[in-house]
Amino acid sequence: MNTIKKTKWGIIGCGKIAHKFAQDLSTVPDALLFAVSSRSLEKAKNFGDTYNAVHCYGTYEELSKNSDIDIIYIATPHVFHYENTLMCLRHKKAVLCEKPFAMNRIQVEEMIDTAKNNNVFLMEGLWTYFLPHYQYVLNALESKEFGAVKKIKADFGFAADFNPDERLFNKNLGGGSLLDVGIYPLFAAVSILGYPEKIEAEATLGKTGVDESCTMQLFYKNDVIASLFSSITQKTNTEAIIECEKGTIFIHSKFHEPSHLTIQKNGVSEKINFDTKTHGYSYEIIHAQKMLSQDCKESTIMSFDRSIELISLLDSVRNIIGLHYVNNTN
DSSP states (O other): OOOOOOEEEEEEOOSHHHHHHHHHHTTSTTEEEEEEEOSSHHHHHHHHHHHTOSEEESSHHHHHTOTTOOEEEEOSOGGGHHHHHHHHHHTTOEEEEESSOSSSHHHHHHHHHHHHHHTOOEEEEOGGGGSHHHHHHHHHHHTTTTOSEEEEEEEEEOBOOOOTTSGGGOGGGTOSHIIIIIHHHHHHHHHHHOSOSEEEEEEEEOTTSSEEEEEEEEEOGGGOEEEEEEESBSOOOOOEEEEETTEEEEEOSSTTSSOOEEEEETTEEEEEOOOOOSOSTHHHHHHHHHHHHTTOSBOSSSOHHHHHHHHHHHHHHHHHHTOOOTTSOO
16 A cells, blocks of 8 residues: 655744644645744644644754754744754755745845755745735736736735734834735735836834834836835735736735635626635645655745845835844844
8 A cells, every 4th residue: 555755844933823834734645744843842842732743842953953854844933034044954954934034135145055055945935926816816917818017006904902022013023014014015016027126115113113014116117016015003905906908906805815816807807716725825835845856946936036036125125214123134
């Protein structure tokens, strides 16, 4: 009787997003949650017991040294992505690192160079790229079915209770709207239109120095504009609207998660639904495993170039709005 060879996953960090990832990992037949780690062994064991992990560790390095692990998912706060990724790569471990890849382009470039030098797979975990509805939109736009893109409007905002000690409002943990949720509207623009010719941005900086909201305008050739907004103090529709020469695509709320579309073309509206039974992380999991099975060191979808484009865009917006993080290169 043939048994499926399972990809052995490790998870570093046991927060909210790690729970969703572990839940989706359990739905992928050839994936196994092999090890989990937290800075607290008790927390790691509680997480591991919940999702039937084979090993639980009280330090990240212990997990990264486990020779049986095939790939490690990094789910720690933004400011730790860089150091956690480098540690794993230097232990010759493949890495799927949650977005944003790191705090700035200099860090991202070092992560990529380290992956290349150690000949191991590395990918930024920007899960939206792999979702069925988003792939449908990209394929439709590439086919020119709707003609050229004329305008993009995308937002992501929610109203969080102010707490200076929480990660969202903590500058030392990379808090603020831009890195946490603004990355999604920016990703929508860069994945559809590429890097802009000009960037305008303004932000509301709160008591703790983080951007509580950020308005961004990206300008492209032929008068194409992407109008983007993010906020951690204001609830928005969290949708993306793509206006084209021959029609408009509406990605409904929440556009960065498994969602559905409305297509308006020639005066006719058509709704398109996608049957997604998981949180949505399963699609990037399946892709990462495919890359490993093909001995790829870089994703064919979320490429190094795309990650560099995205972090460069985030850096540019931060510089414009005057948002600088302590203990980071820029």
